[in-house]
Each structure stands twice: as structure tokens, then as C-alpha cells.
Amino acid sequence: MHLDTEALHSKLAALTQEHRELDAAISALMQESSYDQFRVSRMKKRKLLIKDMISRINSQLIPDLNA
Template identity: 50%
Template structure:
């Protein structure tokens, strides 16, 4: 996977993460289906980890 593909994937993951955040808020306010909310939160955490990995790869550490 080259840098352009990684950047595109990173943006897609960020969009999905934001969408899940909105879905969790809406579901929490309108229903008592805590199992579904928990599943969405777990998915959101997995996305956050993937985002962090891609960001670490794309943005190298600079020792000053």
C-alpha cells in the first residue's frame, strides 16, 4: 500500500469514526438497546486504533 492509498484509507476511517460517534449518540438518546451501543463503541475503538497506526506510519517521529 503506497502513501496515497494510506492517506485515502485514513480519511475513510476518520469519516466512519465520526459517523459512529453520531450513531452512538443518537442510539443512546433514543433507545435502551445497550448491547448495540456497546458494539458500536467497540467498533469505534477499533477504528481509533487503526487510525493511530496509519497516522504513526504516515507522520514519522522527528527527534529534535
């Protein structure tokens, strides 16, 4: 079952926003003198997962050239 284009664009916008927010949070956390490296590592993994999800959605939105 494929989501319609509007739903994909909506999901893409939400993921892009979360990715930006994570990036800002990671940067802010790393500015602290004694930040939690484990927490930063988890946040970076989440950010990477979101980036992969964004890439998959972008691929779904690109029309199939072989069609």
C-alpha cells in the same frame, strides 16, 4: 509490503469518516428512551477499533526520525 502514502491517506480519510458517523449514531441511539445497550456496546467497540487503526496509519505516515 507497505501501502503507498496516497493509499494510506485515502484509508485514513475513510476511517475518520466512519469514526465520525459511528460517534453520531451512538449519540443518537443513546438519546432514545429505551436503547439497545448491547448494540451501543458493539458500536463503541468498533469505534475504538477504528481509532486504533487511525493511530496506526498516522504512525506509518510520520517519517522515521531514526532514519
